Amino acid sequence: MPTSNLKPKTSNCTPILAVDFETCYGREYSLKKLDAWSYVHHPKFDCYLMSVYGETSTGPFEWVGHPKEFRQWHLFEGALLVAHNAAFDSLVFKRLQSLGIIPEIGNIIWRCTASMSVYLSAPRSLKKACKQLLGIAVDKTQRDKAMGQSITNLFGDDAMEAYALEDARLCYLLWDRYNHLWPTEEQELATLTYEWGQHGITVDSQRLEQSIQALELHRFNAVQHLPWVEDIDEDTPLSHRKLAEACREAGIPCPASLAMDDPECAAWEEKYGSDYVWVDAMRIFRRTNMLLKRFNTVRSRLFTPLALENTQRSSASISGSDSVARFPYGLKYFGAVPGRWSGDAGFNVQNMPRGELFDVDLRRCFIPFPGNVFIIADLCQIEPRILAWLIGDETFLDLVRSGVDIYEAHARSTMGYTDLRPLKEVDPAMRSLAKARTLGLGYGCGSKKFVAVAKNFGGLDISFAEAKQTVQDFRSKNLKIYSLWKRIDRDFKRSTGGDYYIELPSGRELRYLSVCKNTRGYYTASTEMGGRKRKLYGGLLTENLVQATARDVFAEQLLTIHRYLCGVPQAARLPCSVASPNNNHQSSTPNCMQPIGRVVFHVHDEVIVEVPESKAAQVREKILAIMSTTPDWLSGCPIEAEATINHHYTK
């Protein structure tokens, strides 16, 4: 029985319409210069063209023209709207609604074909996605020329309208042909990703201002030590060439690299650092400058949501809450090879410094909405647990299941630790080494790299010889890990000339397309993620496999948490079907229920949730329960989480 029989065609009941908006932009006013929210709220915002292509309850439908000319908005009622980059088109849609150009329409649900494309290991852009998935060569050069023109040239331009309609048609074709290969849970997560980002994060403006002042001072002070800088905005404080000149004049050598982890530069600093502060000053400038830019980005994007919107929240009565500033962020669904989310849109929420740096703390600038708290929950050592599960290391897993500290479990199963007392108390140094081994050696890391890894993860200073010994010992005591690398490496290389697939425990597939051996003897393949061809080998592919599995665990839990916070009873796993449950049709949040709280953002294996203070303890327990649950498809793998209640983002 073909599985497609289980999947009723939904076009009979739900209108499916691909929409595409074209907006005017210029040199200064563009999405490159502005974030999406500012772009659609800018005085120059002008949506001059809308194209619609799809299937309504009465049959095929297409339309293109100025949105204010459209008279059939009733067709959008209860529709599934698809767009290539729905984050943008849905934002334009909402803006046109608030401008009165589009009426209020009930039960709309958005889906993004760009997100669908990357899930399917195809490129994100419409042009390249159509080429790979539909075999259609799209020529956008003419179109792009037309797009740059002003509205007077464009209005009534038949060619322009044809291009716009073609984009909507291609988007519809992509959706129609492939949506059944994109699980509904993933579809919902993709939509939620940009909805969460558009809602944004409340900001402590006062702390933000103080931090900017402090950083400007630090940066100014650093630059005073660089003789080639007079004007901080005109000159080049980070010029390696200028540094080389200064060193030559002083009659001293110039370090080849200024990287913090470069041993040669460390030696230079040791020898000349106290007399010549240039390298130190350049490093301080680089770090304070980057940090300052991030604070400025936040400040430039702050917006104050309408007071009306806040009245829906239980905490609306709190004084001053109507003028709370929020920061909209972007997160890229499936931005990384293993399917993890990645940062986007000029500010990466996934790499904020931990703790204080130059007297400021970026994380603490992000706070819950007044009257609420953050619950910050993360999975404990998810990747080593999954690696152990994949190779069936029951000795190790039994220890972890019994509640033994994970690094102690590693020491007991492979480093000969037999004392009945906790390792932490008996031999902290051994625990540090166990930690470095667990986190650093699972994916083929060599001796040279392990010296740095040991310092990073375990705070250890070990010699190259010791590192070599440790790497050898790890591999001999963890033969199953070693075998996994070898097996994957062998299978991958055997795929030369074709594609290589790794099936994940969740059922998802990692795809490496066009495996080939290059002239230097390295094996490469395309993942179509960022379009980069990468050098690949067993250890790396093993890491992809582990990271992807961890991502699937987290993604499922993230959706379960979201549904719980929305008051939806069911768990994340649903039978695969495009049709939505009745009440789950408005966006991703049922509008008939009172939400408990909301997901604010997430970072790989960590989720930040906002809830009214009174519900904090209860919600924390529930989130811990969700995040400690092993998915059915990973049965036997011990999953653990921790969660804190905070009044700002931190860790």
Add this chain to the structure above:
DNA sequence: TCGTAAGGCGCC
């Protein structure tokens, strides 16, 4: 004036 590559640095 643009895009791109490379070095550097922040996180998981």
Add this chain to the structure above:
DNA sequence: AAAGGGCGCCTTACGA
């Protein structure tokens, strides 16, 4: 044969 990886953003340098 051996090889930790995954990201995004900043600056500088360089070439079209």
